[in-house]
Amino acid sequence: MRISKAQIEQAHERIKPFIHQTPVLTCSTINKMAGASLFFKCENFQKIGAFKIRGGMNAVLTLPQDKLANGIATHSSGNHAQAIAFAARQTGTKAYIVMPSNSPRVKVNAVKGYGAEITFCEPNQQARETALQEIVDRTGAEFIHPYNDERVITGQATCAKELLEEIPKLDAVIAPVGGGGLLSGTALSVLYFSPGTVVYAGEPEGAADAVRSMKSGKIEDAPYINTIADGLLTKLGDKTFPIIYEHVKEIFTVTDEEIIAALRLVYERMKIVVEPSCVVPLAAVLKNNKVFAGKRIGIILSGGNIDLSKLAGWFNAA
Amino acid sequence: MRISKAQIEQAHERIKPFIHQTPVLTCSTINKMAGASLFFKCENFQKIGAFKIRGGMNAVLTLPQDKLANGIATHSSGNHAQAIAFAARQTGTKAYIVMPSNSPRVKVNAVKGYGAEITFCEPNQQARETALQEIVDRTGAEFIHPYNDERVITGQATCAKELLEEIPKLDAVIAPVGGGGLLSGTALSVLYFSPGTVVYAGEPEGAADAVRSMKSGKIEDAPYINTIADGLLTKLGDKTFPIIYEHVKEIFTVTDEEIIAALRLVYERMKIVVEPSCVVPLAAVLKNNKVFAGKRIGIILSGGNIDLSKLAGWFNAA
Known part of the structure; x- marks a missing residue:
């Protein structure tokens, strides 16, 4: 059953406070x-510095009290961890957050700062899932998936809803895609x-x-993983992919060089702090002039949680 | 004769477009x-990335046509150069901009981008003034001083005017001080x-x-010059000092370590790009808790033109 318009509207009212x-x-x-x-919806200014709080908050607020x-x-290891930690405190x-042992200190500290209990694990998918299952079995805590969860997708949908209400008559909206929670919403x-x-x-x-999954019509692995856009490494899920397959017209890929150029542009011209994953849509718009020229485009800037010490290296290499 | 309320109001109408x-x-x-x-007035989002366009634009727009x-x-070497270049194009x-030969490439390019003619000189005050005088003699161009000019001070005053109109009942307003154009305005x-x-x-x-001039009652040199706040190296002028001496209650000094801590806070928490000079007032507020606690404080964030490759060095050293 598809997520309804009313569900998105209710989620928005629910998480607004x-x-x-x-x-x-x-x-x-x-x-x-x-x-x-171009109209930039600035989720880098969102609570916890990223859109992820929308989905996390919606999932938590729909739990029954005894479950909660x-x-x-x-x-x-990223923004979803902060979202869940923040939502729990609220x-x-x-x-309970399982984080890979190689997680950046700044992200670990942010999660700790919200009072979450962190369990470190080996940095691979199997270790993550094992550690998580152990916690769920022991505590009865509710697992909230970063994207493959209808409560989360519905929450992320409220971001574009706000954009569309504020800026009418957009010809297109473009979002980044990792696991597809933001994009499907x-x-x-x-x-x-x-x-x-x-x-x-x-x-x-x-x-x-x-982009590969869109071509074949089923969820595919990436040919390889190597990008500075560390928020977009995950692959689509069975709840996000069908929505994306049906309603997204095209997915454009960009290189890390193009991501860095867009990043620089946003820092130098817009004077705002964004993370590499966040500027992937802008890089795509600048690269595909024929598709976007002359149009009114809404761009979701997804977040601003970045290790600033890396900027110099990226900008100097470019 | 003191700059009047009506002059500031007229300047604001003049430069608004x-x-x-x-x-x-x-x-x-x-x-x-x-x-x-704390209420941050974000002049890093201003045209040319800094408040300086207010004074530059006001000075240019009050010139008679034949003089213009x-x-x-x-x-x-800094934001005033961009302001004058931008105002000329408008x-x-x-x-005609005289820039020291060691000016950062990014600033030279910005000034060039606005179509200004750049004359490079040795990086000292004497060489700057000689080169400028030669240009003025040759072309009849009007010299617009970066701060010691009533047209410029009146323009910079419009920044606090906007802040006070938007946020009523502030207990205090705090601005950075270099030559004193922004602070006197x-x-x-x-x-x-x-x-x-x-x-x-x-x-x-x-x-x-x-701070030294406020104590002695006359314009003083700094004991030494060594700070990352490169927009605040100049000393007060005979037009800015009397206003500051009469109307500013106190000037607080901060170390570069305190500036870097405030810079980091603004990048990580506010997600906006600012230059080191810009966060000096915030650093002062955080340092002087007894003066500011419990109050409503307007903080002028003066600009966001920064060589981003320097951030990593500052943050890693801190």
């Missing part, structure tokens, strides 16, 4: 470069709140599972 | 750290538009001429 309505920014210099009117009392759990329950909100608008996605060449 | 009304942002994490309510036709000139005249706008509000300033320890 806990999230920011993030601003939509424009930049005349970048518009000139793109030959288009056991706590919530997930495995993540609702007065406990968060975006596609549903466009379908319900601005049906004439076309949905696109941007994906790193070094994690190109989604 | 050419500038952004920049947003005022807040950050709950930083508020918690400061124990105060000869062009405008200044010496600057008014269809020519900009801020003091005048507070005097006219929010007379109960107290004006403070932040200054780097490594360019502490203003």
Whole structure:
């Protein structure tokens, strides 16, 4: 059964007290470069610094009280871990987060800062899942998947809903795609709140599972994984892929060089802090001039959680 | 004769078509750290990336047509150079900019990008002034000083005017001080538009001429110059100092370590790009808890033009 318009509207009302309505920014210099009117939905200014709080918060707030009392759990090295930790604190329950032992210190500290209990594991999928299962068995905590969960997809959909309500008559909306939670939610909100608008996605060449899955019609692995867009390494799930397959017109891939150029542009011209995954759609728009020129494009800037010490290396190498 | 309220109001109307009304942002994490309510006036989002366009634009727009036709000139390695270059392009005249030969490439390119004619000189004050005088003699261009000019001070005053109109009942406003153009303009706008509000300033320890001048009652040199806040190296002028001496309650100095800590906070928590000079007032507020706790404080974030490759070095050293 498909997520309904009413479910997205209810999710939005539910999470509103806990999230920011993030601003939509424009930049005349970048518009000139793109030959288009770009409207940036700035989820880097969101609570926890990324859109992930929308899905996490919606999932937690829909749990029954007795279930919630056991706590919530997930495995993540990134923004979803912070989202679950933050959501647990907001609702007065406990968060159990499984993180790979090589997680960046800044992300570990952020999760700790929200009061979550961290369990470190070997940095592979099997170890993550084993550690998580052990926690769920022991505590009865509710597992909230980073993207392959309808409560999460419905929450992420509220981001495009806000954008479409603030900026009418967009010709297209473009979002990044990793596991597809944000992209599938975006596609549903466009379908319900601005049906004439076309949905696109941007994906790193070094994690190109989604573009491949769109071609074959089933969930595929990426040919290889090697990109600085560390928020987009995961592959689509059985709840996100069908929505994306049906409602997304095209997925464009971009190289790390193109991601770095877009990153630099956003820092230097828009003066905002974003993470590499976040500028993948902008890089795709700049690269595919023929598709986007002359149009009104909504771009989801997904987050701003970045290890700033890496910027210099990227910019100097480029 | 003192700059009047009407002059500031007229300057604001005059420059409005050419500038952004920049947003005022807040950050709950930083508020918690400061124990105060901080309202950040974000001139890093201003045209050319800094407040300087306000003064530059006001100076250019008040020139008579025949004078304007000869062009405008200044010496600057920083944001004022961009302001004059941008203002010249907006008014269809020519900009002559004297820049020290060691100016960062990114700043030279920005000035070139606005179509200005650049003359390089040895990196010292004498060489700058000689090169500028030669240009003025040859072309009849109007020299617009970066700060010691009433047209410039009046333009910079419009920044605090916007802040005070948007956020009423501020207990204090704090701005950075270099040559004093922004600070003297801020003091005048507070005097006219929010007379109960107290004006403070932040200054780097490594360019502490203003705090010394406030003590002695006359314009002093800094004991030494050594700070990453490269926009605040200049000393007060005979037009800015009297206003500051009369209307600014206190100037607080901060170390480069404190500047870097504040810089990191703004990047990581507010997710915006600012330059080191810009966070000196925030560093001063965090350092002087007894003065600011429990109050509503307006903070002028002056600009966001920064060589991003330097961030890593600062953050890793701290």
